Amino acid sequence: MANIKAAKKDAVTSEQRRKKNSSRRSMIRTFIKKVRVAIMSGNQKKAEDAFQKMQSIIDSHVNKGLIHKNKAARYKSNFSLKIRKICKI
Template identity: 40%
Template sequence: MANSPSSKKRARQAERRTEVNKARRSRIRTFLRKVEEAITGGDQAAAAEALKSAQPEVMRGVTKGVLHKNTASRKISRLSSRVKAMGA
């Protein structure tokens, strides 16, 4: 348990950050799920559009420290290759 005033403040800050990061992660997952649903639905145009809107959201997660850069790049790369394969 936090005892000093500074450690109590840090605990409060960590709590707030956790909430913000949780919301951000949830938002990113929602965008990725929309791409997945469009891919499974077989609609390439919708999947491409969903991917286009998901990309900046995922990369914003990187700049905010929610995701690692390589993780985000891997997710985007795999989704884009799946969307691309739908046209073939």
């Protein structure tokens, strides 16, 4: 355990940050899951709506440093390709 007052404060702050980040990561996973479910259902309109919501959430979390920009770009690219394939089927 920390002995210095500043170290104790840092421990409290890092715990608060950890809780917020885990909540935000969970939210990202939830939105990704909604897009996957919409794609699997074959409903292009529903998939596009879910994708738009997911895209804005992921972009905001990239700016906060929670998710790497290349990982976000990979998600967006893969899902947009899958959504376009729905229309061809």
